[in-house]
Amino acid sequence: MMNEDFVVKKLRGEDGTTNITTRLPNNLIERIEKIVIKTGRNRTQIIIAALEYALDRLKIEEAE
Numbered sequence: 001m002m003n004e005d006f007v008v009k010k011l012r013g014e015d016g017t018t019n020i021t022t023r024l025p026n027n028l029i030e031r032i033e034k035i036v037i038k039t040g041r042n043r044t045q046i047i048i049a050a051l052e053y054a055l056d057r058l059k060i061e062e063a064e
Contacts, residue, residue, distance in 0.1 A: 032046055032047065
């Protein structure tokens with residue numbers, strides 16, 4: 001008997017994320033790579049954690 005499952009794969013971006021491209025200074029990439037090596041996490045995980053931490057603590061001062 002033939003397998004008649006109808007399989008639909010998720011499209012990219014349907015996992016609640018969006019792919020972006022950005023340029024980062026070499027010194028930041030080097031720092032991220034050191035953390036990746038020490039923690040075993042991937043770059044994406046480290047960058048997301050760092051951004052969430054920074055954005056949660058960000059204060060915007062009004063111009064005088």
